[in-house]
Amino acid sequence: MTKAERDPHTGRMTTGHEWNGITELNTPVPKPVWFFLTLGTLCAVIMWILFPTWPTVESYTKGLLGVDQRSSVEESLKNAAGYRADWTTTLESADVAALQADAAIMAHVGKTGPRLFEDNCAACHGVNATGAKGYPNLVDDQWLWGGDPDAIMETLRVGINAPHQQTRNSLMPAFGRDGMLSVEQRRQVVSYIQSLSTSPGADLEKVAPGKEIFIDHCASCHGADGMGLEASGAPNLTDDFWIYGGDIQSITETIYNGRQGWMPHWEGRLSVADRKLLTLYILELGKDPK
Amino acid sequence: MISQLTKAEREWAIILSAALAIGGLIVGAAGRNDLLGIHGFMVFVIGFGLLFLIVKDLYRPDPSPKRVTRYFDDPTKAGVILCMLWVIFGTFIGDWVAWLLVYPDATFDAGWSSFGRLRPVHTTSVIFGFGGNALIATSFHVLQRTTRARLVDQLSPWIVVIGFNIFCLLAVSGYVMGVTASKEYAEPEWYADIFLTIIWVLYFSIYLRTLRRRKEPHIYVANWYFMAFIVIVAILHIVNSLAVPVSLGHAKSYSLFSGVQDAMTQWWYGHNAVAFFLTAGFLGMLYYYLPKRAGRPIFSYRLSIISFWGITFLYMWAGSHHLHYTALPQWVQTLGMTFSIVLLVPSWASAGNALLTLRGAWDKVRDDATLRFMMVAAVFYGLSTFEGSFLAIRPVNSLSHYTDWTVGHVHAGALGWVAMITFGSIYTLVPWLWNRERMYSPRLIEVHFWLALTGAIIYVFAMWNSGIIQGLMWRAYNENGTLAYSFIESVAAMKPYYVGRAIGGFLFFAGSVIGLYNIWKTIHSPDLARAAAPDLAPIPHAAGSQTVPAAE
Numbered sequence: 136m137t138k139a140e141r142d143p144h145t146g147r148m149t150t151g152h153e154w155n156g157i158t159e160l161n162t163p164v165p166k167p168v169w170f171f172l173t174l175g176t177l178c179a180v181i182m183w184i185l186f187p188t189w190p191t192v193e194s195y196t197k198g199l200l201g202v203d204q205r206s207s208v209e210e211s212l213k214n215a216a217g218y219r220a221d222w223t224t225t226l227e228s229a230d231v232a233a234l235q236a237d238a239a240i241m242a243h244v245g246k247t248g249p250r251l252f253e254d255n256c257a258a259c260h261g262v263n264a265t266g267a268k269g270y271p272n273l274v275d276d277q278w279l280w281g282g283d284p285d286a287i288m289e290t291l292r293v294g295i296n297a298p299h300q301q302t303r304n305s306l307m308p309a310f311g312r313d314g315m316l317s318v319e320q321r322r323q324v325v326s327y328i329q330s331l332s333t334s335p336g337a338d339l340e341k342v343a344p345g346k347e348i349f350i351d352h353c354a355s356c357h358g359a360d361g362m363g364l365e366a367s368g369a370p371n372l373t374d375d376f377w378i379y380g381g382d383i384q385s386i387t388e389t390i391y392n393g394r395q396g397w398m399p400h401w402e403g404r405l406s407v408a409d410r411k412l413l414t415l416y417i418l419e420l421g422k423d424p425k
Numbered sequence: 426m427i428s429q430l431t432k433a434e435r436e437w438a439i440i441l442s443a444a445l446a447i448g449g450l451i452v453g454a455a456g457r458n459d460l461l462g463i464h465g466f467m468v469f470v471i472g473f474g475l476l477f478l479i480v481k482d483l484y485r486p487d488p489s490p491k492r493v494t495r496y497f498d499d500p501t502k503a504g505v506i507l508c509m510l511w512v513i514f515g516t517f518i519g520d521w522v523a524w525l526l527v528y529p530d531a532t533f534d535a536g537w538s539s540f541g542r543l544r545p546v547h548t549t550s551v552i553f554g555f556g557g558n559a560l561i562a563t564s565f566h567v568l569q570r571t572t573r574a575r576l577v578d579q580l581s582p583w584i585v586v587i588g589f590n591i592f593c594l595l596a597v598s599g600y601v602m603g604v605t606a607s608k609e610y611a612e613p614e615w616y617a618d619i620f621l622t623i624i625w626v627l628y629f630s631i632y633l634r635t636l637r638r639r640k641e642p643h644i645y646v647a648n649w650y651f652m653a654f655i656v657i658v659a660i661l662h663i664v665n666s667l668a669v670p671v672s673l674g675h676a677k678s679y680s681l682f683s684g685v686q687d688a689m690t691q692w693w694y695g696h697n698a699v700a701f702f703l704t705a706g707f708l709g710m711l712y713y714y715l716p717k718r719a720g721r722p723i724f725s726y727r728l729s730i731i732s733f734w735g736i737t738f739l740y741m742w743a744g745s746h747h748l749h750y751t752a753l754p755q756w757v758q759t760l761g762m763t764f765s766i767v768l769l770v771p772s773w774a775s776a777g778n779a780l781l782t783l784r785g786a787w788d789k790v791r792d793d794a795t796l797r798f799m800m801v802a803a804v805f806y807g808l809s810t811f812e813g814s815f816l817a818i819r820p821v822n823s824l825s826h827y828t829d830w831t832v833g834h835v836h837a838g839a840l841g842w843v844a845m846i847t848f849g850s851i852y853t854l855v856p857w858l859w860n861r862e863r864m865y866s867p868r869l870i871e872v873h874f875w876l877a878l879t880g881a882i883i884y885v886f887a888m889w890n891s892g893i894i895q896g897l898m899w900r901a902y903n904e905n906g907t908l909a910y911s912f913i914e915s916v917a918a919m920k921p922y923y924v925g926r927a928i929g930g931f932l933f934f935a936g937s938v939i940g941l942y943n944i945w946k947t948i949h950s951p952d953l954a955r956a957a958a959p960d961l962a963p964i965p966h967a968a969g970s971q972t973v974p975a976a977e
Contacts, residue, residue: 142722144721144784144785145784145785149722150726152641152643152645152726154570154571154641154643154645155570155571155573156717157571157645157713157716157717157722157723158722158723159646159722159723159725159726159729160722160723160724160725160726161725161726161727162724162725162726162727162728163725163727164725164727164728164731164774165725165728165777168728168731168770168774168777171769171770171773172731172735172767172770172771175766175767175769175770176767178763178766178767179763179764179766179767182759182762182763183759183763186755186756186759187754187755187756187759188756188759188760188763189756189760190756195754195756196756198759202755203755204750204755204758215902215906218906219905219906219907222905243905246903246904246905246907247903247905247907247908249911250907250908250909250910250911251907252911253911253912253913253914254908254911254912254913257911257913262913
């Protein structure tokens with residue numbers, strides 16, 4: 136233990152302790168530290184009095200201001216909804232055709248639609264609604280479940296293969312994996328399907344037997360002509376639009392594993408006004424695809 | 426290094442390595458149908474490797490009996506090197522994930538390289554790998570010098586250093602395979618957690634037993650902080666990691682807590698990991714190496730006391746500020762907020778105590794990049810604790826929460842405070858440990874300093890910008906009364922800042938590589954050896970500047 140010494144630079148005494156050459160000055164705690172410690176504690180105590188803070192046996196101190204984060208959120212949401220009410224009430228009550236003719240409403244759709252679409256739909260359908268492999272393009276003329284406003288509204292409401300009681304169901308069987316068609320049969324039906332569209336590479340010798348397989352196994356959903364059925368959500372196979380790809384490998388894979396595309400239901404997650412707004416927005420996009 | 430161990434210690438080391446290998450084998454067999462098996466096998470290989478190393482040197486002659494009159498620094502040396510390796514690895518991965526945010530496709534289409542797996546590799550490598558090794562290494566060094574007592578034995582410090590690094594390896598290798606407890610900064614699974622608990626209790630016992638042998642009547646401030654760090658981290662780790670494994674043959678476990686209790690436990694842990702791992706421990710480092718390097722007495726002993734108890738008491742309450750505006754009851758949020766605000770006072774008192782200690786040594790700060798590292802660290806400590814208290818205020822948090830502002834804040838603390846104080850301390854420590862006059866190249870320290878400072882500033886400014894822009898975009902409404910921006914628009918708007926951040930991170934990484942090179946050259950430059958070798962001189966028996974042989 137060393138003796139307390141005076142530090143020549145500051146003129147302060149050391150504490151007299153020393154650890155391997157390190158000493159400490161006995162400088163009193165600077166006044167601002169006490170001041171701010173008091174001020175900080177005072178601020179804390181005031182906030183404890185004003186806001187809910189301390190737990191009691193069965194509850195907690197509510198604070199003089201009586202604020203509660205749950206009710207203040209509810210109030211903010213109510214205020215925001217009230218602010219939008221002048222146009223959202225029209226949106227909810229009027230039918231789509233009338234709304235499409237309403238320039239003021241369509242201006243709102245133009246502003247809010249993209250945000251709503253990007254936050255809820257774009258993750259699958261893409262920012263421009265042009266889709267991707269496995270996710271349908273929404274700006275072309277092809278619709279699995281119908282492209283009129285009511286059909287779109289319904290698809291948004293119940294989803295596809297979604298956990299909604301009234302969801303649209305569309306489950307293409309796994310013809311290969313589940314042993315419903317042999318390898319040769321699958322090759323034949325693939326050739327036939329390819330011959331339906333303009334896709335090149337169809338093997339003509341297999342087309343005729345392929346057609347029979349098609350009628351037996353596929354026509355119930357896709358129609359005898361392969362044009363698809365909106366009632367079963369089965370796509371048209373005679374055009375150039377393919378959700379999972381129209382080359383031999385993709386079609387073979389589709390027939391082997393089947394397809395069980397999935398879209399969430401939005402009832403309970405988006406309001407009627409929001410869903411109608413999205414419908415209007417999609418229809419508008421389809422008119423003038425980017 | 427093995428030749429420093431006595432015969433008995435070598436035999437114990439063999440038994441323990443064999444136990445580790447057998448333990449690994451048992452776990453590997455139990456978990457053969459699970460990823461746990463791979464970890465068991467890894468531990469087996471490590472245990473076997475250690476066994477081989479020790480057996481190879483088993484019959485070397487006993488070390489000189491004089492060794493007990495000197496300090497024991499071998500584990501510290503290993504810790505310093507490991508700490509530098511981890512910082513290089515950790516900042517490399519950090520920069521990689523930073524670029525992943527700019528180019529999300531840069532994952533090679535693999536699972537292990539996805540952002541979700543690499544990000545905890547980065548955080549664990551820098552916090553535990555870099556920070557943990559730095560703390561263990563320096564705490565052993567400081568403990569001995571400030572107590573004038575040699576570490577209790579030679580084996581247990583080695584177990585702590587090696588065991589802790591095995592834990593880090595298990596953690597990091599687990600993440601890339603998909604093993605995670607899904608708790609931020611506490612991702613390792615139950616078996617790694619149990620292993621760390623054993624190591625940590627041993628660490629604490631070394632500390633206590635060495636302190637009991639101290640020849641100084643008073644316990645120096647640095648040791649208060651190191652002890653707070655070890656004790657509280659043990660409590661945090663044990664409580665937050667309480668979990669039930671799916672079976673003893675599976676890596677997966679489920680937390681004992683659920684819902685809002687789980688969230689609160691997690692952030693009580695998370696915030697106090699910042700407080701006691703990344704703050705208290707490093708304050709211990711600061712309180713030794715800064716006055717040593719500056720050659721000045723601590724500005725105020727009384728201020729040290731106020732700061733220490735202020736920090737240890739107040740931090741414990743602050744965790745709930747991570748859960749503002751969530752399902753956590755509002756009264757817990759108010760408590761967390763108010764304690765976080767008061768916390769600023771002891772935090773600034775600590776930073777002030779460090780900076781005022783430099784009075785009379787500012788010429789050294791100007792000329793010596795090593796001391797400047799520590800000075801800048803204290804400044805960043807002050808800045809980031811101010812920011813922390815500010816962000817803990819609920820209305821401020823409503824803007825900053827979930828944005829990059831939080832990321833910027835963390836890195837102001839991690840790069841500016843934790844890493845800078847560590848580099849300053851290591852540059853002070855390395856010449857002492859390896860008995861050199863100075864570091865190999867003071868110029869390279871200067872280069873490292875400017876790379877680290879520039880990198881940290883670019884990083885923090887980029888994240889302030891992106892964070893505040895994100896926060897403002899998310900809350901902006903248009904005249905329709907609906908959101909003005911979609912989330913993806915806010916993501917796209919971040920790109921320039923993410924590029925900036927990744928560049929800043931790269932500079933920091935490059936500085937660390939230069940640091941390791943400089944340390945390596947220092948160790949391997951015998952011409953830098955000190956003529957009088959204070960480390961070979963015995964531990965001083967009486968305190969007093971005349972009898973202290975070593976500058977350290």
